[in-house]
Amino acid sequence: MAYTVGHYLGDRLAQIGLKDHFAVAGDYNLVLLDQLLEIDGLRQVYCCNELNCGFSAEGYARANGAGAAVVTFSVGALSALNAIGGAYAENLPVILISGAPNSNDHGSGHILHHTIGTPDYSYQLEIAKRLTCAAVSVTSAEEAPALIDHAIRTALREKKPAYIEIACNVAAQPCMRPGPASAVLAEVPSDPASVAQAVEALTRFIESRKKPVLLIGSRVRAAGAEDAAIRLADALGCAVATMAAAKGFFPEDHPGYVGTFWGDVSSPGVRQIFDWSDGIIALAPVFNDYSTVGWTAWPRGENVVVADGRHVSVEGVAYDDIHLRDVLDGLTKAWGTRPKKDTTITEFHRIHRPAAPVAAADPSAPLVRAEMARQISGVLTPRTTLIAETGDSWFNAIQMKLPHGARVELEMQWGHIGWSVPATFGYAVAEPERRIVLMVGDGSFQLTAQEVAQMVRLKLPVLIFLVNNRGYTIEVQIHDGPYNNVKNWDYAGLMEVFNAEDGRGLGLKATTGGELAQAIEKGLANREGPTLIECTIDRDDCTSDLISWGRRVANANARPPEER
Numbered sequence: 001m002a003y004t005v006g007h008y009l010g011d012r013l014a015q016i017g018l019k020d021h022f023a024v025a026g027d028y029n030l031v032l033l034d035q036l037l038e039i040d041g042l043r044q045v046y047c048c049n050e051l052n053c054g055f056s057a058e059g060y061a062r063a064n065g066a067g068a069a070v071v072t073f074s075v076g077a078l079s080a081l082n083a084i085g086g087a088y089a090e091n092l093p094v095i096l097i098s099g100a101p102n103s104n105d106h107g108s109g110h111i112l113h114h115t116i117g118t119p120d121y122s123y124q125l126e127i128a129k130r131l132t133c134a135a136v137s138v139t140s141a142e143e144a145p146a147l148i149d150h151a152i153r154t155a156l157r158e159k160k161p162a163y164i165e166i167a168c169n170v171a172a173q174p175c176m177r178p179g180p181a182s183a184v185l186a187e188v189p190s191d192p193a194s195v196a197q198a199v200e201a202l203t204r205f206i207e208s209r210k211k212p213v214l215l216i217g218s219r220v221r222a223a224g225a226e227d228a229a230i231r232l233a234d235a236l237g238c239a240v241a242t243m244a245a246a247k248g249f250f251p252e253d254h255p256g257y258v259g260t261f262w263g264d265v266s267s268p269g270v271r272q273i274f275d276w277s278d279g280i281i282a283l284a285p286v287f288n289d290y291s292t293v294g295w296t297a298w299p300r301g302e303n304v305v306v307a308d309g310r311h312v313s314v315e316g317v318a319y320d321d322i323h324l325r326d327v328l329d330g331l332t333k334a335w336g337t338r339p340k341k342d343t344t345i346t347e348f349h350r351i352h353r354p355a356a357p358v359a360a361a362d363p364s365a366p367l368v369r370a371e372m373a374r375q376i377s378g379v380l381t382p383r384t385t386l387i388a389e390t391g392d393s394w395f396n397a398i399q400m401k402l403p404h405g406a407r408v409e410l411e412m413q414w415g416h417i418g419w420s421v422p423a424t425f426g427y428a429v430a431e432p433e434r435r436i437v438l439m440v441g442d443g444s445f446q447l448t449a450q451e452v453a454q455m456v457r458l459k460l461p462v463l464i465f466l467v468n469n470r471g472y473t474i475e476v477q478i479h480d481g482p483y484n485n486v487k488n489w490d491y492a493g494l495m496e497v498f499n500a501e502d503g504r505g506l507g508l509k510a511t512t513g514g515e516l517a518q519a520i521e522k523g524l525a526n527r528e529g530p531t532l533i534e535c536t537i538d539r540d541d542c543t544s545d546l547i548s549w550g551r552r553v554a555n556a557n558a559r560p561p562e563e564r
């Protein structure tokens, strides 16, 4: 059997650790899909549409380190590109692979189906260039290896998505075989001089401060610096907070951990410690309008050091070409056995009294948000990943105390409602051994609901908490109007539709605490498919954090144009 371009691509995907790729078939990618099916150890997993396919690959990348989606030209790829924008925003190496017109048609003046009706097919590549770190068009077998390798290598190095389009008549052309995986996996090492000087500068900075704190940002995972941050926290002994979007990126049972720093909606006591601190060391943060609570809590100035994945700046000097983890490990080593800088954790324990656990509600009383959140946090184990959708689900998830090893996935930078359903599907495909719990609002669910059918198809025992509060409650808090009401659905009833003749998904309704507890029990026992529990609560029953945050973000949105 001839070795082909499609085989080359598939083998590279397998070499970088992919066991699955997500796909929607179309005539520009059918031959390519045939080639990929022939790769040992690389499963083809199907999605209902290309937006979901992109988000599934994004969710897979969260669990697995990288993901891939294979779609058809234009009608497919343009939908998937929204999810690729998301992968860029969220720092995830997702490889979008699109079938493309026959190489003979490029430059021929021919008009092809599925295109915008002009003979220039370059528009998709041009769009992809803006949303990826590398975008290539493969129109001959000879150039395929170099182009495919460039896209994959760049995506892995930069932790950003890449785009590969392959002309439909080239996918099955004979091709060279790939060499060792190191050609696409090897990282560019840190510049040792830059690391050494950054470590020196940071050591001086911390030594000169009495009250340092560590702030863990959402890019710390992409930087591969989560473990190094723990080692540094051990060495310094100071207080450590996570930013909202970095929930779960630092162990919450660590002695230095104080909670979420998020301005006015920080965990109790955390804002005060940050206000008091004279040295904030922010590791791979993203300061945007959401994370700064409408620009009201933006750590900056001379008391703040901001370190990014490949760059640190300390007191006006930029240290480039570093890996954050190398700088953190260097700093941990340099700190050695110097006295701990633990004033901030000591003070935190003085001002903060742990809240009493929330008491269970009367099991027959109508379900309220607080009881729902209490019961959902009860299903979190060290092997759980909780995926929380944009909406009040964010705030509920962020307030939950995570057992050691539990993870949370949020999409706070891109914030595409509906992301969570396909992302959960992709995550569950990658991590079948973990307990996967999704918390999603009714409004968000309506965008991508059909991907639950793929969870049914693959018998994934995902636990879905569908919060039916009859609308876009987060938007009600930011700016209300009739556009925030949604048509009600029989969400639990949908499971029958998705099951059809052979599925084992379970759809349950909870209108009281007692019903929710029973539904959770049934859901945990169902190992043959997803369980969707529709939790009915009042339209305005939301976290107080959402209300405070929503007001501040609305204020930021409402700033009048400045006079020039």
Ligand SMILES: Cc1ncc(C[n+]2csc(CCOP(=O)(O)OP(=O)(O)O)c2C)c(N)n1
Binding pocket: 389, 390, 391, 392, 393, 415, 416, 417, 440, 441, 442, 443, 444, 445, 467, 469, 471, 472, 473, 474, 475
């Ligand atoms: C694709 C997309 N369209 C629109 C929005 C604007 N938006 C943000 S949150 C939201 C409502 C979410 O409602 P729901 O999922 O029911 O969550 P709730 O706040 O009610 O818990 C909307 C429409 C968005 N973020 N993404």
Ligand SMILES: [Mg+2]
Binding pocket: 391, 441, 442, 443, 467, 468, 469, 470, 471, 472, 473
């Ligand atoms: Mg809602």
